[in-house]
Amino acid sequence: MSAASDRRVIVRELGLRDYVPTWQAMRDFTDTRGADSVSEIWLVEHPPVFTQGQAGKAEHVLMPGDIPVVQTDRGGQVTYHGPGQLVVYLLISLRETGLGIRGLVSVMENAIITLLAHYGIAAEARADAPGVYVDGRKIASLGLRVRRGCTYHGLALNVCNDLEPFARINPCGFAGLEVTSTQRLGIDVPPHVLGKALVAELAQALACEAEWAAAE
Numbered sequence: 001m002s003a004a005s006d007r008r009v010i011v012r013e014l015g016l017r018d019y020v021p022t023w024q025a026m027r028d029f030t031d032t033r034g035a036d037s038v039s040e041i042w043l044v045e046h047p048p049v050f051t052q053g054q055a056g057k058a059e060h061v062l063m064p065g066d067i068p069v070v071q072t073d074r075g076g077q078v079t080y081h082g083p084g085q086l087v088v089y090l091l092i093s094l095r096e097t098g099l100g101i102r103g104l105v106s107v108m109e110n111a112i113i114t115l116l117a118h119y120g121i122a123a124e125a126r127a128d129a130p131g132v133y134v135d136g137r138k139i140a141s142l143g144l145r146v147r148r149g150c151t152y153h154g155l156a157l158n159v160c161n162d163l164e165p166f167a168r169i170n171p172c173g174f175a176g177l178e179v180t181s182t183q184r185l186g187i188d189v190p191p192h193v194l195g196k197a198l199v200a201e202l203a204q205a206l207a208c209e210a211e212w213a214a215a216e
Contacts, residue, residue, distance in 0.1 A: 007096060007208040011199050013192065013215060014044040016083060019051065019070055026152040027073075029091055033150065039096065041154075041202065041210070042089040043195040046081040048162075050169060053077050053143050060170040067165055074143035074153035076130070077173035084161035086191040088198060089154040094146065097206055101146055105130055108155050111201035112140045115194065119187045129172060132157075137180040141172060157198070159183060159191045 014022070022044060029040070050061060050069045053076035060078045061069055067080075081087060090108070097104065109125040112132045116123045116139075123134045132140040140157045158181035166179045182194065203210040 010040045019049045040091040048082040076143035079141045080165045086157040107205045137178040
């Protein structure tokens with residue numbers, strides 16, 4: 001793996017964006033990037049939406065109501081995105097990192113665990129269910145897609161978003177799985193601030209320098 005000074009990752013703060021156009025933009029970026037393209041990390045929030053992963057089963061969507069359900073191409077089962085949730089998309093070349101997909105998942109989980117530890121919250125990963133948990137409650141979901149040796153999709157950390165929609169699904173395919181958020185745990189920090197700290201953890205783990213793009 002190269003030293004941090006040898007590689008960089010471009011970080012873009014996208015604000016509130018609809019899910020489907022953002023997903024298509026990730027696919028387009030991945031399909032058109034070349035061997036020398038710089039990897040990117042996107043920080044975004046989405047209007048309310050349920051996303052169903054490739055392994056998703058319809059019976060895990062219990063009562064979506066007025067929230068749309070989008071069948072997507074990431075790994076995993078169904079989850080919820082909404083305003084106040086920090087979504088971090090990793091458009092990363094696995095070849096550059098020297099990691100396999102499982103290794104990158106561990107990097108993502110450990111970055112969240114380290115971030116929460118800075119605020120005195122003890123979190124953990126689970127071998128049987130990717131994501132990050134606090135006292136058995138899920139605080140972050142993960143799901144990736146690999147195409148042409150590069151990843152897209154990423155992670156979603158519950159910050160100050162409404163948690164009620166999670167009761168309308170079996171989160172990540174687990175009936176009755178409780179969820180929590182940083183706000184519920186007493187961390188009064190907005191998503192964009194946590195996003196900057198989380199990017200710093202990810203960049204360090206990936207041995208690259210984060211280069212923040214101008215606001216769009």
